[in-house]
Amino acid sequence: MPPFYLATMLVRRGVAALHTIYMGILSIILLASTLFSGELMEKSMQETELETIANIYERNNITITDWSLYTKAPQLESATFNEDLLRIQQAAEAFTWTVEKNHDVTKAVGVYVHPSTHSITETIQIVQENHSKKSYVFYEMKGSKWTSQIWRDFQTIFHNRKIDIFQENTTNFSCMKGIQSGNMKSVLKNNANRLLKEFQAQPVEMLDEETLLSISAYTEMWKQTIPTKNNKQMNLQLALRAQEGGDIVVVAGTPILTIEY
Numbered sequence: 001m002p003p004f005y006l007a008t009m010l011v012r013r014g015v016a017a018l019h020t021i022y023m024g025i026l027s028i029i030l031l032a033s034t035l036f037s038g039e040l041m042e043k044s045m046q047e048t049e050l051e052t053i054a055n056i057y058e059r060n061n062i063t064i065t066d067w068s069l070y071t072k073a074p075q076l077e078s079a080t081f082n083e084d085l086l087r088i089q090q091a092a093e094a095f096t097w098t099v100e101k102n103h104d105v106t107k108a109v110g111v112y113v114h115p116s117t118h119s120i121t122e123t124i125q126i127v128q129e130n131h132s133k134k135s136y137v138f139y140e141m142k143g144s145k146w147t148s149q150i151w152r153d154f155q156t157i158f159h160n161r162k163i164d165i166f167q168e169n170t171t172n173f174s175c176m177k178g179i180q181s182g183n184m185k186s187v188l189k190n191n192a193n194r195l196l197k198e199f200q201a202q203p204v205e206m207l208d209e210e211t212l213l214s215i216s217a218y219t220e221m222w223k224q225t226i227p228t229k230n231n232k233q234m235n236l237q238l239a240l241r242a243q244e245g246g247d248i249v250v251v252a253g254t255p256i257l258t259i260e261y
Contacts, residue, residue, distance in 0.1 A: 049222055051151065052199075054151075054176060056252075060191070060198065062179065062180045063180070065144065066143070067174075068140055068175045069141045070174075070175070071140075071173065072136060072137065072170070081106060081108075081135050084126055085099075091165060092110055092112065092124060092164070092165070094112050096112070104129070104130060105127055105129055106128045110123070117145070119144040120154055124165060126138075137166065139161065139162060141157075173253070175251065176251070178251075179248070180247065181246060181247060188211075189208075192240055195252070196217060199236055199238075200219050201219035204217055204234045211242040212239065213241075214239040215237070217237070218232070218235060222235045222236070223235075224254075236253075236254055236255070237253050237254070238251070238252050
C-alpha cells in the first residue's frame, strides 16, 4: 500500500473518530441541557407555601385580607452594626430609615411603600443587643391585596432583595390572613377540619377556646419544620377566631404565625 494512501486512510479514520466523539459529547450536552431545563421548569412550577395557602383559601371561600413573607438571619460576624447598616442602606436606597436606641437595643428600621401599588410594604430591621453586641437582620414584605399577577411580580422582588440584604439564601416564613362567613362555634371546628384536610395535615397541638381555635400541625407538603414544646415536629399553624357579626378570621402560617391578633 502506497504511503500516501495509507496516510489518507489514517486521516479519514481520525476524522471519523473525532466526529463520533464530537457527536457523543454533543448528545451528552443536549441530554444534560434537557434535564437541567426540565429541573428548572419543575422548580418554577412548584407552588410556594404562600401560593398553596392562597389556593386553599380560594377553594374555601376565604377572602384574603393580608399576607406576608418574612425572613431573618444573624448579622455577619465580620461586620459591625454600623457597617451592616451602611451596606444594607446602599442596597435599599429607596427605603426611608430611622434609628432608635434605648438601654437594651439599638434598632434601625427601613420602610418602603411601593408607589405602583400602595398595598405592598417592605420593612428591613437591623437590631443589636447592646449588652452582647449580637445583631440580627429581619426583612418582611406585606400586602393587603392578592392576585396571581401581584405575586408573580413581587415574589421576584422579595427574592432579589433578600439576596442583596443577606448575601445568601435564607429560610422564608409565610403567613396569610382572611375572612370567612360563619356564625356558630361548631363552624370553627368544622372549618378547621376542612382546612387541615386541604393541607394534608395532622394536628400536633391544639388550643380550643370559646371564640378561638389554634392548631399546630404537620404536613408532608412542606419540608421545613420546627419542634413544639413537646418535641413534636410542626410546619403549619392554623388559627380561626369568631368575630361579632358572624365572620371568622382565618390565619395560616408556616412554620410560625407572624401576624398578631
